[in-house]
Amino acid sequence: MSAPDGTKTGMKLTLNIWRQPDATSPGKMHTYQVEDVSEDMSFLEMLDVLNEQLNAAGEDPVAFDSDCREGICGMCGLMINGQAHGPVTTTTCQLHMRSFKDGETITIEPWRADAFPVLKDLVVDRGAFDRIIQQGGYISVNTGSAPEAHSVQVPKEDADRAFDMATCIGCGACVAACPNGSASLFMGAKITHLGQLPQGQAERDKRVVNMVAQHDHEGFGGCTNIGECTSACPKEIPLDVISQLNKDLRTAMKHGR
Amino acid sequence: MAVTGLVFIGYVLLHMYGNLKVFAGQEAFDEYAHHLRTFGEPMLPHEGLLWIIRAVLLLSIIGHAYAAFTLWGRANRARTQKYVVKKAVAATLSSKMMRWGGVTLLLFVIFHLLHFTTRTINVNGDKDSPYERVVSSFQPEMWWVTVIYLLAMGALAMHLRHGVWSACQTLGLTNNAKSRARANFAGVFLAVVIAGGFALVPLSILLGIVD
Amino acid sequence: MTDSHSEFSSDVDSHADAPTIDPDLIDDAIDYYTPGEPIVDAKAPTGPIDQRWSTRKFEARLVNPSNRRKLDVIIVGTGLAGASAAATLGEAGYNVKSFCYQDSPRRAHSIAAQGGINAAKNYKEDGDSVHRLFYDTVKGGDYRSRESNVYRLAEVSTNIIDQCVAQGVPFAREYGGLLDNRSFGGVQVSRTFYARGQTGQQLLIGAYQALERQVAAGTVTTYTRHEMLEVIVAEDEAGQSRARGIIVRDMVTGEIETHLADVVVLASGGYGNVFYLSTNAMGCNVTAAWRAHRKGAYMANPCYTQIHPTCIPVSGPHQSKLTLMSESLRNDGRIWVPKNKADCAKDPREIPEEDRDYYLERIYPSFGNLVPRDIASRAAKYQCDDGRGVGPEVEGVRRGVYLDFADAIGRLGRDAVEEKYGNLFDMYARITGEDPYETPMRIYPAVHYVMGGLWVDYDLQSSIPGLFVTGEANFSDHGANRLGASALMQGLADGYFVLPHTIRDYLADGPFEKLEESHPAVVEAKAAVEERINHFLTVGGTRSVDSYHRELGHIMWEYCGMERTEDGLKKAIDLIRTLKDDFYRNVKVLGTADSLNQSLEKAGRVADFIELGELMCIDALNRRESCGGHFRAESQTEDGEALRHDDAFAYVAAWEFVADGEKPILHKEDLTYTAIEMKQRSYK
Known part of the structure; x- marks a missing residue:
């Protein structure tokens, strides 16, 4: 935006933000105004500005997670106007304020899932994802016991597909966006990644059965193949992986797992 | 869910085939209805096949509904605190209608059984010929019956559109972009063919094409 | 963040052009x-x-x-x-x-x-x-x-x-x-x-x-x-x-x-x-x-410190972090700034060819845009310090230089450029809102590894x-x-x-004797932590933690960044000591100790960064030579290249902490090479 004299002026925004002091207290929405928001700011930098403002006014700053701020660590994640990571297919940290208009009201909420309890404000606990991985999201190979890397050839197509599915950053947007609160896309990505490689075959049946059991145990919902997850995924993991997960599960059941 | 859904799809395809016999005339239709009851005799008792089908359908509906309500319950428990604002980006109308649409279909099936099978809801006087029962049910003066059936077919189309695709996903048949596109097409195709095929009969009667 | 380090050097015997110096005469840090x-x-x-x-x-x-x-x-x-x-x-x-x-x-x-x-x-x-x-x-x-x-x-x-x-x-x-x-x-x-x-x-x-x-x-x-x-x-x-x-x-x-x-x-x-x-x-x-x-x-x-030349420049005072782009971009992009300061705010596409200064190609004709990281980084800094930087003014200075793909697009075609650099161009466009196919990218160096x-x-x-x-x-x-x-x-x-x-x-010597939580060492450590936290929460000052961090960053970047000088480092040490003093008296940390408190977390980290910053400056002051990521303006060749002094500085500087306010102790570990011969790098 340019003022008549050509200098840039910032946007003025109204923010509706979920505030919750801790995991056990109830929360509610609060309204804040921020001014002088530059369109070059990232969404999180805009929240930094709000927090400086709150700090100066003696109010508790809004807690939110972020770390790498370059779209790869998966730490950030906000529900912005009802969309996980906001209106652009990327992570919250890579969303920039040029995607918003002057005078807009933006509603910001944490990921909502009972398996991701809110710890404070916009910060949630995604430990459930780690516990799902613990149930088989790996290939068992002790350090030093690996064979020579070139002893197994992997067709390029398989390696590429495995890579595509391994790009999942574990941010939880799939769960946040899913009307059922399911983590099937997250699970499917890992199962497809490891199942696509020769190294992952030995534990393939056990992996899918145990991971799905843990997923259900954590209280995630079941998949009804709606597809909100894949459109919210910043890494564009396709719905294929959920079908692959189901297929692997069926195969495992056939094998009597 | 997927397996029981496929049982229903098989059944409605057969059912639709039978219904379309209306266009072959009263004799053909009534004979088909009669044959259904004597099918397999004397190996099977009278109406044996029908009862077998009814049993399979009953089990399927129990399984289907059980799975559906379980998923519904899990979804509710998975997010007890709702969003203040939530946008649906990818969800099709049909996917959003699965649960209430399914309930609607269940209610319709009950109505339909009371209407044509047990004849508890008698809208058109007692008639012995199945053909006459059908034709008389969809006369313009009882337009509301036709409306109920057409609405139900709308719900069925929606349910099939998402259900077919979803079943393919659940059965693990769609693990690449091409097969996903095919499954989506199959959903639309079966929805149009089945719901359209069923709707053809009451519409034709309403418009006087069949009398 | 790993990326290529351009290594085009030829090997020259280091003792040939490094003058013999007496380390006692050049120890700038001796008072510290x-x-x-x-x-x-x-x-x-x-x-x-x-x-x-x-x-x-x-x-x-x-x-x-x-x-x-x-x-x-x-x-x-x-x-x-x-x-x-x-x-x-x-x-x-x-x-x-x-x-x-x-x-x-x-x-x-x-x-x-x-x-x-x-x-x-x-x-x-x-x-x-x-x-x-x-x-x-x-x-x-x-x-x-x-x-x-x-x-x-x-x-x-x-x-x-x-x-x-x-x-x-x-x-x-x-x-x-x-x-x-x-x-x-x-x-x-x-x-x-x-x-x-x-x-x-x-x-x-x-x-x-x-x-x-x-x-x-x-x-x-x-x-x-x-x-x-x-x-x-x-x-x-x-x-x-x-x-x-x-x-x-x-x-x-x-x-x-x-x-x-x-x-x-x-x-x-x-x-x-x-x-x-x-x-x-x-x-x-x-x-x-x-x-x-x-x-x-x-x-x-x-x-x-390793500084990477091809990062996306700072867009404003709100900037919270910098994003690296692969250095491979320099293979096809040409780096330039306007010759005339008056052109710096102009649309780069309107600046005619004769008014552009492709400074790397001018100064280093044999390597041009592919000079090593540190040289490319310093050259960009010099242009911007000279008032010829481009992009938005942040605190009065434009800190950016153009990385222009117009030639590459003209020569190879847009598709070929997209094939090679598409991902990077997309990332740049997402962050800056500018289309690098249409207008030159802007880049500036950033710290990315220590x-x-x-x-x-x-x-x-x-x-x-x-x-x-x-x-x-x-x-x-x-x-x-x-x-x-x-x-x-x-x-x-x-x-x-x-x-x-x-x-x-x-x-193999363990398990060691079981330590009780009542052991004085444990009690002392825990008490120290609690006292520090309590201090931050009770200062009741006026400045946010971030503002101190930003100021520290400015000092470090200005005086202990790409180019370091004796005067600059000494000034930085004074500034940091003042900042530290102010921080402990005037920082404002809200909230409580017994909850998720991100300001409190940051306060502890910034307090430690301030102390580290001072030691970095002392270390840089001590090392009056240029080597790798450390460039002392006092130690360069006539052509402005880094000049190492193996006779005086072939050691690891290991610093021992003594006490707050006291001078650290420098222990030197001599570096000896038995399997390799020391050479001076040269880019001529």
Whole structure:
């Protein structure tokens, strides 16, 4: 935006933000105004500005997670106007304020899932994802016991597909966006990644059965193949992986797992 | 869910085939209805096949509904605190209608059984010929019956559109972009063919094409 | 963040053009430190360099498998160096506790490394070998690393690839199904393994999965959202001081917890965030390392910082971090600034060819836009300092230069450019809102790696017995400059293949006498943490933590950044001391200690960054030579190239903390090379 004299002026925004002091207290929405928001700011930098403002006014700053701020660590994640990571297919940290208009009201909420309890404000606990991985999201190979890397050839197509599915950053947007609160896309990505490689075959049946059991145990919902997850995924993991997960599960059941 | 859904799809395809016999005339239709009851005799008792089908359908509906309500319950428990604002980006109308649409279909099936099978809801006087029962049910003066059936077919189309695709996903048949596109097409195709095929009969009667 | 390091140097005997100087005459820092006793690395075996590691592995004592579960190991950090060590020690049967400040071990900043990982596999049969990787790494580090360590790194590099492939890391492959390699950083062999532009992510996920597997097996316990705030050093019965545990803060409940163990490993990463803006993650900090330093661990070569020339420039005062773009962009892009200061605010496309200054091509005609990182970075700084920078004015200065692809698009076609750089162009467009196909990109250098870190011996043990340091947190392998694709290699080498062998020699003496929480060392450490937290919360000042951090960053970037001078560094030390004083009296931290309090977390980190910043300046002041990432304006050739002084500065500067307000003690470890000859790099 340019003022008549050509200098840039910032946007003025109204923010509706979920505030919750801790995991056990109830929360509610609060309204804040921020001014002088530059369109070059990232969404999180805009929240930094709000927090400086709150700090100066003696109010508790809004807690939110972020770390790498370059779209790869998966730490950030906000529900912005009802969309996980906001209106652009990327992570919250890579969303920039040029995607918003002057005078807009933006509603910001944490990921909502009972398996991701809110710890404070916009910060949630995604430990459930780690516990799902613990149930088989790996290939068992002790350090030093690996064979020579070139002893197994992997067709390029398989390696590429495995890579595509391994790009999942574990941010939880799939769960946040899913009307059922399911983590099937997250699970499917890992199962497809490891199942696509020769190294992952030995534990393939056990992996899918145990991971799905843990997923259900954590209280995630079941998949009804709606597809909100894949459109919210910043890494564009396709719905294929959920079908692959189901297929692997069926195969495992056939094998009597 | 997927397996029981496929049982229903098989059944409605057969059912639709039978219904379309209306266009072959009263004799053909009534004979088909009669044959259904004597099918397999004397190996099977009278109406044996029908009862077998009814049993399979009953089990399927129990399984289907059980799975559906379980998923519904899990979804509710998975997010007890709702969003203040939530946008649906990818969800099709049909996917959003699965649960209430399914309930609607269940209610319709009950109505339909009371209407044509047990004849508890008698809208058109007692008639012995199945053909006459059908034709008389969809006369313009009882337009509301036709409306109920057409609405139900709308719900069925929606349910099939998402259900077919979803079943393919659940059965693990769609693990690449091409097969996903095919499954989506199959959903639309079966929805149009089945719901359209069923709707053809009451519409034709309403418009006087069949009398 | 790993990326190529352009290496076009020819070798020249260093003594030929380095004038002989008397180190006593040039010690600019003499008023700022106390000279201490020299130190030596007592652990590296002597003998032929290629046998030292096997000798050490054999000589390091073993721990009986049944004793291992009685030995508690604390590992701080879950990046490549920490997660791999935790998984490996867990597999061996030790009782491991793994700590990270993030919400999951998978988020550590190793994940952001783009380029690749080096290994001397010689799959291309292009003449690579362990010795060549060793040679390239020592040379790339400007002869300021310890040769035994580097040789070992090159040696175990091949095992890393085997291990990662077996874990299911999806490295790029050729159509034949074998692993693909690329040439990286101007080296003449193809030894870099990669997974598109996300190698760090894939390697970290591999290590993370191995770690989670051990969690399920019960050998490793993870403590996420826990920040280490103090190390516990206690004397045993024989009067020997040992690291015996850590004090951490549960970042959710605020509880201060004591965790005791037989050995402590710090894998807590680098401290690039001392500059406020860097390519590091928001949470990267020096606190774990700095707390250990204050307890007696020497900090080595803290001034060695790597600055990357092709980052996206700062867009305004709100900027919270910087984003790196692959240096490969310089292969086809041309770097320029307007000749006339009046043109700096103009649309670059309207500036005619004759009014553009392609300054790298002008000053370095033979290498042009491909000069090494440090030269490209400094040249950009000079242009901007001179008022010819471009892009938005941030605090009165335009800090950016153009990287123009118009020629490349004209020559190769848009499609070819898109094929090569499409991802990077998309990323640039997303962040800046500008289309680099239409208008030149803007770039500026940014800090992205630190070679300095806690001093360790060959066993990766610090000067505190029982405190081991791995990965970017230690100083050991990269000398004054790190080669592209070597950070991932070092992290995994340390964690998978080095530490598990060396730590057993220390643990063979364990389990150590059980420490009670009432032990004075524990009580003291815990009280110190609580007092510090209480101080921050009760200062009741007026300035936010971030504002101090930003100011520190400005000081560091201005005076201890790409170019350092005696006057500048001395000024910086004064400014930092004033800032520190003000910080403790005027910082404003709201909220409580017993809740999730991000301002409080930041306050502790910034307090430590301030102290580190001062030491970095002192270290830079002491080293009146230019080497690798450290450029002293006083030590350059007539052509403005870095000039090393091997006769005076071929040492590791290991700094010992004495007390607040007192001068640190400098211990020098002389660097001697038996397997390689020291050469001066030259770009002419």
